Amino acid sequence: MTCSQDLIEAYLDEELDPVQHAAAEQHLATCPDCSQVYARLRQQKARIRADAPYYNAPPGLRQLVRVALQNAEEPPTRSRVREWPWRSLAIAASLLLVTSLSWNILQFRSRPVEDDVAKSVVADHIRSLLGTHLVDVASSDQHTVKPWFAGKLDFAPNVKYLEAEGFPLAGGRVDYVADRRVAALIYRRRQHVINLFTWPGGPAPRTETIISRDGYNLLYWTDSSMTYWAVSDVSAGELRHFRDLYK
Amino acid sequence: MNAAHNLARWLVRDDEVAQDVVQESYLRAFRFFDGYDGGDSKAWLLAIVRNTCRTWQHRQNRDTKAVPFDEVAHSANHNAAPLEQDLADREKMGILRNCIEMLPVDFREVLIMRELEEMSYREIASVTSLPIGTVMSRLSRARKRLEECATNRTMEAAG
Numbered sequence: 001m002t003c004s005q006d007l008i009e010a011y012l013d014e015e016l017d018p019v020q021h022a023a024a025e026q027h028l029a030t031c032p033d034c035s036q037v038y039a040r041l042r043q044q045k046a047r048i049r050a051d052a053p054y055y056n057a058p059p060g061l062r063q064l065v066r067v068a069l070q071n072a073e074e075p076p077t078r079s080r081v082r083e084w085p086w087r088s089l090a091i092a093a094s095l096l097l098v099t100s101l102s103w104n105i106l107q108f109r110s111r112p113v114e115d116d117v118a119k120s121v122v123a124d125h126i127r128s129l130l131g132t133h134l135v136d137v138a139s140s141d142q143h144t145v146k147p148w149f150a151g152k153l154d155f156a157p158n159v160k161y162l163e164a165e166g167f168p169l170a171g172g173r174v175d176y177v178a179d180r181r182v183a184a185l186i187y188r189r190r191q192h193v194i195n196l197f198t199w200p201g202g203p204a205p206r207t208e209t210i211i212s213r214d215g216y217n218l219l220y221w222t223d224s225s226m227t228y229w230a231v232s233d234v235s236a237g238e239l240r241h242f243r244d245l246y247k
Numbered sequence: 248m249n250a251a252h253n254l255a256r257w258l259v260r261d262d263e264v265a266q267d268v269v270q271e272s273y274l275r276a277f278r279f280f281d282g283y284d285g286g287d288s289k290a291w292l293l294a295i296v297r298n299t300c301r302t303w304q305h306r307q308n309r310d311t312k313a314v315p316f317d318e319v320a321h322s323a324n325h326n327a328a329p330l331e332q333d334l335a336d337r338e339k340m341g342i343l344r345n346c347i348e349m350l351p352v353d354f355r356e357v358l359i360m361r362e363l364e365e366m367s368y369r370e371i372a373s374v375t376s377l378p379i380g381t382v383m384s385r386l387s388r389a390r391k392r393l394e395e396c397a398t399n400r401t402m403e404a405a406g
Contacts, residue, residue, distance in 0.1 A: 006383060009387055009390070010383070013361065013367075015367065015368055040394070041390065044390060044397075047343055047397075048358075048393075049362065049363075051343040052343060052344050052362070052363060053344065055252055055257070055265070057248045057249050057269065058252075061248065061266050061270070062248060064266070065269065065270050068273070069273060069277055072274055094288050094292075
């Protein structure tokens with residue numbers, strides 16, 4: 001990889017796909033020039049967020065806009081009388097959407113729990129790959145893996161057999177995610193490892209987005225009783241495919 | 248509405264005008280709702296805010312028959328043409344914030360959307376109707392200018 005200002009900035013803005021992201025990360029680790037540029041940009045980004053005010057709408061503005069919108073509605077005429085309610089409804093729905101969007105963004109920003117879990121899941125994943133402790137019970141048979149957890153956890157994980165679909169089971173282990181004991185199921189996809197962490201309960205995700213972190217893709221979902229977090233360096237598409245098979 | 252107001256405030260750099268712009272934008276959104284294609288509603292609304300700001304700026308330039316705002320703001324000699332704020336005010340404002348306000352609007356808007364609204368390149372491209380490559384190069388130039396400005400100001404302040 002060669003030095004490129006565009007790439008550094010796209011990396012900074014988290015606009016690269018996981019593969020490019022990992023490549024850029026590697027390059028930054030070995031290229032002093034680029035890492036210096038990157039450090040300066042990162043510092044600037046932090047300063048902008050710290051020093052540049054975010055101008056929230058002042059409290060009175062909402063009311064002003066509401067009144068202005070009401071006044072804007074022309075007196076109903078024969079032809080318009082049917083159109084306006086629709087229009088108001090549609091615009092109201094749209095504005096609501098904008099509000100809920102901002103709300104979601106706020107939620108996302110102030111969602112340390114999800115963030116903590118993501119961090120913890122990635123750390124576990126990396127640990128499992130680095131060390132020798134990938135599996136406690138090595139087996140491609142779900143009927144071996146599932147009973148193995150009995151007595152080690154206070155719940156029975158749902159273990160699926162997906163070898164025919166190209167995700168052979170490699171085994172299981174007990175791990176910790178955000179301070180609780182969870183079941184980790186290890187699946188393989190060609191040369192890649194997918195760690196699937198599962199435990200009972202937990203809120204359903206609000207979106208279906210793939211979370212990208214440290215070059216890994218994360219995806220989580222819930223069913224009626226369990227939460228599942230899948231993490232791997234396989235592509236986002238493959239991870240989704242895995243999720244869909246699992247569901 | 249916060250996003251609409253924030254963008255407007257950074258683009259027009261005036262509290263009262265920003266509020267007028269938001270109000271006007273919502274009215275426009277209401278009037279031209281047919282133009283909404285069902286896509287990203289935040290991007291759609293911000294695009295209207297952006298256009299409203301641009302209209303205001305054109306009107307402003309025409310009425311005052313002055314050199315366009317941003318050229319004044321970004322002339323090589325900063326001291327020659329102070330903005331609304333006097334110098335004492337400016338010092339209080341913080342160098343970085345002031346430097347952002349000094350950026351030409353084409354650069355300022357992408358920077359604000361990226362760093363304060365935390366929008367993706369694609370979302371910014373959709374608001375500005377620019378190709379993603381242009382968004383990237385403007386953002387890059389905005390950052391470069393901002394760094395130059397901040398460095399110069401810091402040195403001025405020190406010396």
